[in-house]
Amino acid sequence: MATPTPSTNTPQKHLPAFSSPAPRSVPGTGTIPVNFDSPAALGIAFEGGVGMGISMSGMGMSQLGLSASAMGRADEEERRRRLESVIATLKSRPGRVGEEGIIELCKKEGLEVVREPQGSNGVMLTILIGSETLCEIPVRNGEIESVKLELASDRDAIGFGPSGSKILLNSLRPLPAMTKINLTLERFSHNLDKLLRMDKLSAPENGGVSCYTAIFGVYTSLRKLFEHEKKMALAVMEANTPYASQKAEREVLCKKSGRPRINAGSLGLSLEYWMDRRHLISKKAKPHQPPDKGKDKMDIDSEPTDPNPSDQNSDPETNKIYSLTIECEASQSSMYPPIRLSDSWISDAIEKAPDVADSDINNILLNRSNIDWLDPPPTYLKSPQESGHDAMNLDNDPGRLPNIRFIAKFNPPLVVPLSVADTLNRSLALEELPNVQPTTFVGLALRPGDPDPGLEGIVGASTQELRSQKTVLVIDRNGNEAQRVHTNSLYIPKPEWSRTIEALPFHHPRQLVEILPTLRQYAFLTSVLQDSFAGPSIPDIKATETSSKDGVVEREGEGVGRESVVQLDISLSYTPPNPRLTLHIPRPDFSKSSFTSSALLDSLLGNNPPKPPIHVAIDVCPNADLLVADGNVEKDGEIDVDGKRIVRALEVCGDLGVWGEWVRREVGGGTPIDLHAATSVKLGSK
Known part of the structure; x- marks a missing residue:
């Protein structure tokens, strides 16, 4: 941001004395124009200003940084302090993408940059990131042409350099809907910091243990396990299964x-x-084929086989991914087990034989894989002669362990009950949870911008309720697509104290694999509830109810015309071990006889009493396996106790609104909903 140039023709202006302690606003604008003739005024603009004015509504003098001296003429010390603050703010921000910006950023990080001219309008920037990493950036006519990242410990099977080069290049290019003039080095700086952090941990003065080699070893073992389990998943699929590789x-x-x-x-x-x-x-580019007669509408995956199956281009809007980023961090080896350099965290056989003495009986009974994990030997620091470090540094004496540990960072951070967070910590041999605060799932995951009910002290006084409105694709009685408004209410009778997990240290990849089933429980639960309740509520439409049938209220309102509204009530029991979602929704009746006068008379006389609303209780078990715990959903006139189709429907669409409409159609016998189409429209309308 360029510093405004003071006007040479405008005299110095001083803020007048106010009769009231509260600042006034210019009528019609809500701001007071600020002249940039003094560093003090410039500092005010950087601290709280927008454009050429500062919003004064509801702010006091101290919030604007105005002291008593600043109300008149600030003394030299005050003016110098403010100017230094502005300069420090500008220096802390990465510059713009370009040759000069990259060189300045590297100097700030203490990195060596070699600049070599390439022809008349080109230059090659070579960035030396410690002793292991090299980054080359050719620049021509001020434009970044490409990025080449090289790593000394890279391997062909890893491919860290080529894939890392693409990430660095993308960080130097504008995002969608971003103009080049607004492109800064912020994203590139973040990636550069990550490379620099890894190199500093691997430096000779810290023992010379390569963090890249340690992480690549973990990747090699996890990839071996992944390929084995993928092969097993493919083996149980039928021949010619479409998209078999992606499904596996x-x-x-x-x-x-x-x-x-x-x-x-x-x-x-x-x-x-x-x-x-x-x-x-x-x-992508699939030919449209109408479904076969009698084909189950739930079978949404029966499509032509992809000639080149690949799951690297999954839709980020539809297929949001939760992951753990595995890195290294400094940690005293006497307090937590350090990193080890090994590719052998798992045996070549992958699984133990059933007759092995130490096989887990639970895995055998539940037909689960019994992974044959190995325990690699410790990695010790090199001798002073080998590493070249100071022999007087006792922390790096030979025979000592490196002061580095593995850490898994959650992307995105995951909210879990406090008791679950404590269990995860104990499974990783960590101490008790520090800084325990009375935070809730609602405050952390659904309404993070609002005051947390736990911190406000209002939890337990009454049942928590969140409201929202969403538009859902439905199929009307004639089989036509229509949109319906859902008025959603989430009730939490008994809130559970919760915590956001951002990172967990570990010393063996086995520990991560063992906690994945628990993480999936709360990833799924958080995802479906955020889709319906996260963010500000949609305002209620001022409308007049005109009729109600099939559990759908028809209403008219100013500027919205006529629309149908369904009230969807959801109760959440967040208590471990298995959180539960209970859906309550009006019961439809698509039969023609239900609208006849005789049917109405029977209902009034009690000969044919109306059925209660639909309710379905779903337990979210480990690995996000869903189980119908209770419900009154009927199939062919009988209660569907098994509920396999019900949970399959929720797994497919991952949307409570679409799922609720599907359940209503199942009960009422209406036209079945294409969950794939309904979910796609739902996501596209966000």
Whole structure:
């Protein structure tokens, strides 16, 4: 941001004395124009101003940074302090993308940059990031042409350099809907900091243990496990199953050991453990084929086989991914087990034989994989002669362990009950949770911008209720698509104290794989509730009810015309071990006889009493396996106790509104909903 140039013809202006302590606003604008003739005024603009004015509404003098001296003429010390504050703010921000900006950023980070001219209008910038990493950036006519990242410990099977180069190049290019003039080095700086942090931990003065080699070893073992489980998933599929590779990968991602990836969206190793709506696979350039007669509407995956199956281009809007980013951080080896350099965290056989003495009997009974984990030997620091470090530094004496540990960072951070967070900590041999605060799931995951009910002290006084409105695609009685408004209410009778997990240290990849089932529980629960209740509520439409039938209220309102509204009530029991969602929704009746006068008379006389509203209670079990715990959903005149189709429908669409309408059609016998189409329209309308 360029510093405004003071006007040479405008005399110095001083703020007048106010008769009231509260600042006044210019009528019609709500701002007071600020002249930039003094560093004090310029400092005010940087602290709270917008454009060429400062919003004064509801602000006091102290909030604007105005002291008593500033109300008249600020003394030299005050003016110098403000000017230094402005300069420090400007220096802390990364510059703009370009040759000069990159060189200045590297100097600020203490990195060596070699500049070599390339022809008349080109230059090659070579950035030396410690002793392991090299980054080359050719610039021609002020434009970044490409990025080449090289890593000394890289391997062909890892491919860290080529994939990392793409990430760095993308961070130097504008995002969609962003103009080049607003492009800064902020994203590039973030990636550069990550590379620099890894190199500093691996430096000879810290023992010379390569963090990249340690992480690549973990990736090698996790990838071996992933490929084995993917092969097993493919083996149980029928021949010619369409999109078999994507389905097998997603099955391992969401139900097994997760999917490890290098440089998937951000630099480093990530273990993906959950994907929203994994059954919805994006079909690109597929020919339209009408469904066969009698084909189950729930079978949404029966499409032509992809000639080149790949799951790297899943739709981020539909298939949001939850992952753990595996990095290294400084930690005393005497307090927590340090990193180890090894590719052998798991045996070549992958699974133990059933007759092995130490096989887990629970895995055998539940037909689960019994992974044959290995325990690599410790990695010790090199001798002073080998590493070249100061022999007087006792922290790095040979025979000592490195002061570095593995850490898994949650992307995105995950909200779990406090008791679950404590269990996860104890499973990783961590101390008790520090700084425990009375925060709730609502305050952390659904309405983070609002005051947390727990911190406000209003939890327990009454049942918490959140409201929202969403538009859902439905099928009317004639089989035509229509849109319906859902008025959603979320009730939480007994709030559970909760906590946001952002990172967890670990010393063996086995520990991460073992906690994935629990993480998936709360990733799924958070996702479906955020879709319906996160963010500000949609204002109620002022309307007049005109009629009500089939559990749908028809209403008219100014500027909205005529619309149908359904009240969807959801209760949440967040208490471990299995949180429960209970849906209450009006029961429809699509039969023609229900609208006859005789049917109405029977209902009034009690011969044919109206049925109660639909309710379905779903338990979210480990691995996000869904179980119908209770309900009155009927199928062919009988209560559907098994509920397999009910949970399958929720797994497919991952949307409570679409799922609720599907349940109503199942009960009422109306035209079945195409969950794939309904979910796509729902997501596209956001």
